[in-house]
Amino acid sequence: MSRIVIIGAGIVGLSVARAALKRGHDVIVLEQGPAPNPQAASFDNHRMIRYPYGSAAGYTRMVTEAFSAWDRLWSDLGTAHFENTGAIAISLEAGDYAQKTLDTFKAVGLPHEVLSRDGVEALCPHLSLPAHAWGVVSFPGGPLFAGRIVTELAQWVRDHGGIIEHDCRVARVDLETGIAVRADASEVAGDLLLVAAGAWLPALLPERYGKASVYRQGLCYVEPPAQYEQSWREAPAIAAIGDHTGYTLPDRRGAGLKIGYSAHRRLARPETDGFGSDLESESRAILGAFKPYFRDFEAYRPTRIQVGYYVLDASRRFEVVQTGRGLVVTNCDGQMFKFGPLLGERILGMFAGEQSASDLAHWAAGY
Numbered sequence: 001m002s003r004i005v006i007i008g009a010g011i012v013g014l015s016v017a018r019a020a021l022k023r024g025h026d027v028i029v030l031e032q033g034p035a036p037n038p039q040a041a042s043f044d045n046h047r048m049i050r051y052p053y054g055s056a057a058g059y060t061r062m063v064t065e066a067f068s069a070w071d072r073l074w075s076d077l078g079t080a081h082f083e084n085t086g087a088i089a090i091s092l093e094a095g096d097y098a099q100k101t102l103d104t105f106k107a108v109g110l111p112h113e114v115l116s117r118d119g120v121e122a123l124c125p126h127l128s129l130p131a132h133a134w135g136v137v138s139f140p141g142g143p144l145f146a147g148r149i150v151t152e153l154a155q156w157v158r159d160h161g162g163i164i165e166h167d168c169r170v171a172r173v174d175l176e177t178g179i180a181v182r183a184d185a186s187e188v189a190g191d192l193l194l195v196a197a198g199a200w201l202p203a204l205l206p207e208r209y210g211k212a213s214v215y216r217q218g219l220c221y222v223e224p225p226a227q228y229e230q231s232w233r234e235a236p237a238i239a240a241i242g243d244h245t246g247y248t249l250p251d252r253r254g255a256g257l258k259i260g261y262s263a264h265r266r267l268a269r270p271e272t273d274g275f276g277s278d279l280e281s282e283s284r285a286i287l288g289a290f291k292p293y294f295r296d297f298e299a300y301r302p303t304r305i306q307v308g309y310y311v312l313d314a315s316r317r318f319e320v321v322q323t324g325r326g327l328v329v330t331n332c333d334g335q336m337f338k339f340g341p342l343l344g345e346r347i348l349g350m351f352a353g354e355q356s357a358s359d360l361a362h363w364a365a366g367y
């Protein structure tokens with residue numbers, strides 16, 4: 001039996017904690033806020049899991065593995081916090097995200113359906129698309145109810161003997177020796193020290209990650225016009241409209257309809273820029289991108305902005321780096337939630353010698 005020390009009670013840290021407990025290890029999770037922390041990237045009403053992934057064939061294939069890992073989590077929790085609405089990518093021009101997705105689906109042999117513009121509008125009557133638009137739909141896909149997942153996962157970890165120290169900020173780490181130093185200067189040593197600090201990683205390890213690009217992203221919850229409430233609820237999650245007009249998550253299980261615009265993000269740091277938002281201006285910036293495509297656009301009523309932060313590297317590849325007893329997970333981008341439980345299992349597989357750290361890093365990078 002080994003001792004696994006984990007910094008961060010987001011989806012990555014908690015998934016590693018669960019995988020470690022299932023293999024009989026001692027687990028200590030150190031979390032600077034409440035556990036789970038509503039400011040963590042992992043905390044929102046929903047996050048999307050979907051096959052449409054542009055030209056990223058490795059990550060497209062990984063989604064199948066991810067669904068199996070979620071199924072194992074659902075059986076531990078006794079509930080599936082997921083709705084299989086399907087996910088659609090909508091093409092507006094040659095070579096865009098949907099086109100790349102379709103090419104990838106064909107290359108990896110993934111089942112899908114291609115819809116004409118009229119077919120997309122029949123499925124999504126709240127959309128009004130140009131005549132040349134088309135869509136590609138795949139199942140399974142849809143909302144993972146993120147806040148409920150991390151809340152129940154944290155409870156599962158506690159119920160199975162894991163220790164979660166909340167309101168416990170780690171001030172320093174020594175990756176080589178696996179030692180984490182709490183803000184009160186007390187130390188805890190792990191045979192494996194997992195750093196899953198999300199957007200706070202540059203603050204924790206400034207020498208190594210001080211220059212990492214941390215982005216702030218706001219997502220907008222909206223009430224749609226009454227005549228489209230039901231169609232929004234029943235439609236697939238939208239993974240992309242064209243190349244730059246973001247994504248939507250349907251209002252299932254009371255989670256609300258949420259709209260994201262991928263270009264609406266900026267370099268910022270959670271510890272200095274905070275979590276505030278001006279609903280009027282920020283909702284305008286997010287929703288404005290959808291004006292050409294939402295029927296009765298003016299009738300949408302923004303209700304709140306959810307602010308989150310993540311590290312995004314130009315490679316768009318997750319990074320899992322081993323140094324001595326330390327393992328750092330970063331570059332989680334706006335993408336890691338769906339892979340959290342799978343990554344947790346893989347990390348413990350690596351720790352047990354089933355896979356080398358370099359093979360794990362290669363796999364996590366989506367090759």
Ligand SMILES: Cc1cc2nc3c(=O)[nH]c(=O)nc-3n(C[C@H](O)[C@H](O)[C@H](O)COP(=O)(O)OP(=O)(O)OC[C@H]3O[C@@H](n4cnc5c(N)ncnc54)[C@H](O)[C@@H]3O)c2cc1C
Nearest residue numbers: 008010011012032041042048170198308334335336337338
């Ligand atoms: C707006 C937004 C939309 C997204 N949409 C999707 C999506 O649709 N689908 C998808 O798959 N992914 C999505 N993502 C990405 C996904 O949410 C993240 O990649 C994932 O949640 C990262 O998990 P994590 O555990 O690494 O980090 P986090 O969830 O951020 O957890 C890190 C934890 O570490 C704690 N911590 C940090 N520093 C310290 C310290 N020094 N001491 C103690 N504790 C510390 C923090 O308090 C936090 O709780 C989105 C992200 C954002 C922000």
